[in-house]
Amino acid sequence: MxxxxxxxxxxxxxxxxxxxxxxxxxxxxxxxxxxxxxxxxxxxxxxxxxxxxxxxxxxxxxxxxxxxxxxxxxxxxxxxxxxxxxxxxxxxxxxxxxxxxxxxxxxxxxxxxxxxxxxxxxxxxxxxxxxxxxxxxxxxxxxxxxxxxxxxxxxxxxxxxxxxxxxxxxxxxxxxxxxxxxxxxxxxxxxxxxxxxxxxxxxxxxxxxxxxxxxxxxxxxxxxxxxxxxPLIYNKTIENDYRIKTPDSGIIEAKRGDKITFEIKNVSKSNQVFYLNKRNQPVKIQNAKEKRGGLEFQILYDTNVGEYITIFVDTNSIVSFKIISK
The missing domain is CATH 3.10.620 (C8orf32 fold)
Incomplete structure (x- = not known):
């Protein structure tokens, strides 16, 4: 090593x-x-x-x-x-x-x-x-x-x-x-x-x-x-076969006020889905809809979102992205 x-x-x-x-x-x-x-x-x-x-x-x-x-x-x-x-x-x-x-x-x-x-x-x-x-x-x-x-x-x-x-x-x-x-x-x-x-x-x-x-x-x-x-995936992603469909890149370019769309397979509304803001406070996903065997939702890129965004499902980290401001 x-x-x-x-x-x-x-x-x-x-x-x-x-x-x-x-x-x-x-x-x-x-x-x-x-x-x-x-x-x-x-x-x-x-x-x-x-x-x-x-x-x-x-x-x-x-x-x-x-x-x-x-x-x-x-x-x-x-x-x-x-x-x-x-x-x-x-x-x-x-x-x-x-x-x-x-x-x-x-x-x-x-x-x-x-x-x-x-x-x-x-x-x-x-x-x-x-x-x-x-x-x-x-x-x-x-x-x-x-x-x-x-x-x-x-x-x-x-x-x-x-x-x-x-x-x-x-x-x-x-x-x-x-x-x-x-x-x-x-x-x-x-x-x-x-x-x-x-x-x-x-x-x-x-x-x-x-x-x-x-x-x-x-x-x-x-x-x-x-x-x-x-994107960075975690153990629970593999264990539960959570397929990250959107975004397909781990690097997201966005400007403040943009709504970033995410789609994850094998997740449903029965799951608790949230992300952490830059103060490490959980923010629950409110606008999720079931689509093609998964869940599609949007996150508003505002001043509360930091350099990285990590999606959680039922307290487990699933995927992380890096956000670059336009």
Whole structure:
């Protein structure tokens, strides 16, 4: 992971906006894995346990995700104080590859035994366990979008890592780092809160928050401009399949007195929809109308609206936009 200047990977997601109950979030695979020991004698023993309990590659890949998310914690101290890059010398390509493998093996073992890591450790352990079960898995490095300040950024940076796993001839997107929890800025500590939504995530949602360094791993039609200028979506958006139809850009140009139109799929009048003004006071949406399986409404861009506007549904943040005054 690059030095401190990189964006906090997922660390400013609001504590209130991510919580839901264990029973609501977990599949049968997760419930079985939750009863596993927190420690195994080796990664091979853990892989054997998963292979014995689950017969399909999909369930095994999910079990790896669940066990890591339940048991490996994000090392926030290491994130703030990253170790120096480990260099080495070599006299041949074979020796170079051996030393790279040794460094990676050490990272995997450290993550597995210490039960803490940053994203490199999470992804390396996930890939290792998948390989023990004969499941093809890649580590992808790239940019992540986690703050309103990321809306409209000019460039991407390599500040995060995730996995892609091949199951039933289809590459599945996996971010187990984000599946294990989040940083609670009000308490100054990490909070363990298992989230299943970053296993086999819908690419439309995943690539709204991730952009790979290599074009080899781009989704269909994904562009750097779309990523940088798109709106910021949140965990609950993915969990409840709230599709942001309008505006289609995360940057809204408006002048005072304009009414900005929003349309969000899978929301209805039975939901409480509001936004926060620049004094962080909730403003309830009054003019919403149901349209095409969603809700359409307008917000008046007046002096009470700040630089960013975040839409909430039933107390959960759903989407944020940046507003530029004309």
């Amino acid at each position: 690059p030095p401190k200047k990189i964006a906090f990977i997922f660390l400013f997601l609001n504590v209130i906006l991510l919580n839901s109950t264990f029973a609501q979030k977990n599949t049968e695979v997760d419930k079985i894995v939750a009863k596993y020991p927190k420690s195994f004698a080796s990664t091979e023993k853990l892989a054997d346990k998963i292979e014995g309990d689950f017969s399909s590659d999909y369930d095994r890949a999910r079990a790896i995700y669940s066990w890591i998310a339940f048991n490996i914690k994000y090392d926030f101290n290491a994130f703030l104080n990253p170790p120096r890059t480990q260099g080495f010398s070599y006299s041949s390509e074979a020796e170079k590859q051996r030393k790279i493998k040794q460094i990676n093996d050490n990272l995997i073992q450290k993550t597995f035994t210490s039960k803490k890591a940053v994203c490199e450790g999470f992804t390396a352990l996930y890939q290792h366990l998948a390989s023990l079960m004969g499941i093809k898995c890649e580590i992808i490095r790239g940019d992540s979008k986690i703050s309103v300040r990321d809306i409209g950024r000019k460039t991407t940076s390599s500040n995060h890592a995730w996995n892609m796993v091949l199951i039933d001839k289809k590459w599945r997107l996996v971010d187990v780092t984000w599946g294990q929890g989040y940083y609670d800025s009000s308490k100054g500590r990490m909070v363990n809160d298992f989230s299943p939504i970053y296993f086999d995530t819908d690419p439309d949602y995943f690539f709204a928050k991730h952009f790979p360094d290599s074009g080899t791993f781009l989704g269909d039609g994904l562009s750097k401009d779309d990523f940088l200028n798109g």
